Amino acid sequence: MVVRNQNVNTLKGISYKKIEEYEEIYKVLKKADDYVEKVDGVEPCIYLAKSVLSERPENTEDRQKIIIGIIYNHDLIGFSDIILDFPNKETVHIGLVLLITCKRGMGIGSKFMQELE
Secondary structure, eight states: OOOSSSSOEEETTEEEEEEOOHHHHHHHHHHTHHHHHHHHSSOOOHHHHHHHHHOOOTTOOGGGEEEEEEEETTEEEEEEEEEETOSSTTOEEEEEEEEOGGGTTSSHHHHHHHHHO
């Protein structure tokens, strides 16, 4: 899977794209509100979507953080927060894989993780 460019990459019925706009993240968060409320204790909001784009571990650079959108049947149904070269040059850190509530349990997240390997 290519994650360093803007192209949508189709693999086995699921496609992926790099996300750089908080509005896209916000749409997913609203449809995954059960997770957001359970973990963050708040309803999904624009501030939370912006923080998904901007927050990263100390001693990392902006260029290392990538948000990958997970697309199914042409709809953005989730995203993953990925940090390249963290905690070392040979490692990719996966901070979160979040799917909208109605698409969980279908094997999409598992398929995504397999593609990352």
